[in-house]
Amino acid sequence: MSRASLKAGVGAALAVTAADRLIGALTGMRRVPLIVGYHRVVDTLASEPPTATPAMSVSVRTFAQQLDWIGRRYRFVTLDEIGARLLSGERWTEPVAAVTFDDGYRDVYHYALPVLTRRGIPATMFVITDAIGTSSLLTHDRLHLLLARDWPSACRALARIGVLPARGKAARGPFAMMRFLLGTRSQREIAHVIQMLEHLLGPADAAPESLLPLAWDMVRALDRAGITIGSHTHTHPVLTNEDHAHVVEELVTSRAAIEREIGAPVRHFAYPDGGFDTAVVSAVAAAGYGFAYTTCRHRDPDHPELTIPRRFLWENSCLDARGRFSPSVMGCLTNGVYDLAVSCRRRHRVDAERLERHEAAARAIG
Ligand SMILES: [Zn+2]
Ligand SMILES: [Zn+2]
Numbered sequence: 001m002s003r004a005s006l007k008a009g010v011g012a013a014l015a016v017t018a019a020d021r022l023i024g025a026l027t028g029m030r031r032v033p034l035i036v037g038y039h040r041v042v043d044t045l046a047s048e049p050p051t052a053t054p055a056m057s058v059s060v061r062t063f064a065q066q067l068d069w070i071g072r073r074y075r076f077v078t079l080d081e082i083g084a085r086l087l088s089g090e091r092w093t094e095p096v097a098a099v100t101f102d103d104g105y106r107d108v109y110h111y112a113l114p115v116l117t118r119r120g121i122p123a124t125m126f127v128i129t130d131a132i133g134t135s136s137l138l139t140h141d142r143l144h145l146l147l148a149r150d151w152p153s154a155c156r157a158l159a160r161i162g163v164l165p166a167r168g169k170a171a172r173g174p175f176a177m178m179r180f181l182l183g184t185r186s187q188r189e190i191a192h193v194i195q196m197l198e199h200l201l202g203p204a205d206a207a208p209e210s211l212l213p214l215a216w217d218m219v220r221a222l223d224r225a226g227i228t229i230g231s232h233t234h235t236h237p238v239l240t241n242e243d244h245a246h247v248v249e250e251l252v253t254s255r256a257a258i259e260r261e262i263g264a265p266v267r268h269f270a271y272p273d274g275g276f277d278t279a280v281v282s283a284v285a286a287a288g289y290g291f292a293y294t295t296c297r298h299r300d301p302d303h304p305e306l307t308i309p310r311r312f313l314w315e316n317s318c319l320d321a322r323g324r325f326s327p328s329v330m331g332c333l334t335n336g337v338y339d340l341a342v343s344c345r346r347r348h349r350v351d352a353e354r355l356e357r358h359e360a361a362a363r364a365i366g
Pocket of ligand 2: 298344345346348
């Protein structure tokens with residue numbers, strides 16, 4: 001049985017008994033705001049290039065269905081409202097939800113903004129400041145394109161440059177390999193891998209229009225339309241793989257660039273790839289962010305406001321076995337039912353020495 005049909009089966013069975021809500025209550029999901037995360041919102045998935053990164057796109061039709069489902073069960077609020085309530089400690093008396101987007105793709109402006117505006121739904125866009133206004137592919141898109149264009153040749157090239165795909169990762173294909181490399185290598189090492197892959201396999205194709213980042217005038221238009229603009233770093237490294245000076249630079253540069261362009265303070269930050277540890281969290285605090293968002297359920301006990309969980313959605317998140325939007329799968333997903341089976345295995349605590357280096361760097365920018 002495929003993972004999708006298993007998920008759909010569990011969803012259908014649980015929805016009949018409303019057990020998803022019971023499990024939601026037991027896992028604590030219904031006591032905390034539902035914050036959903038998206039990357040790209042596209043016209044249709046069929047119009048996407050075959051080398052585009054999967055699991056990062058939702059069609060505008062499915063996006064609207066997901067929002068309508070959430071809107072019937074939760075009140076949409078801004079991240080500022082969630083943040084204020086978190087700091088005050090006051091409990092929510094009704095289920096609330098917030099919508100966020102990572103990476104600053106241009107298609108969100110074209111396809112998601114009209115859907116949000118028509119429904120009066122607030123949202124937040126986390127942008128990568130160095131990418132804004134350029135015509136380059138983001139690192140993860142470039143890497144995925146190089147791997148997916150000809151996967152057997154890419155495996156041979158990876159072996160030649162000494163980045164041997166772990167057996168399991170190689171078997172699972174380009175997307176798993178991309179995630180593995182981004183999660184375990186520094187930005188400098190990834191740049192080297194890309195350079196070598198382009199040398200051995202030929203350069204990555206030019207960025208298709210659909211994969212381009214926002215321009216600054218679009219960011220300002222989103223801001224004027226009431227979309228909160230948050231930081232997603234300057235160049236999108238996974239911060240847990242970087243040294244403290246680079247982490248601080250990414251956090252400070254990106255915040256300053258957005259504040260300069262929109263003329264308003266930036267309080268919200270999203271960790272690239274959800275990568276955080278205690279040292280990174282303390283650097284985020286020192287850089288002046290009030291709230292930060294992850295991609296798993298783990299919290300930093302000293303900074304719960306800087307490790308706020310989100311739930312990522314894409315086209316296939318909530319489909320039944322026949323590929324149609326499934327309200328029962330959506331219910332299980334938002335209530336954290338699948339979290340019981342899939343857990344984050346990342347190490348979020350760091351040794352005292354790395355923490356001390358980060359804190360010293362934070363004091364220096366103080
Ligand atoms: Zn990202
Ligand atoms: Zn985690």
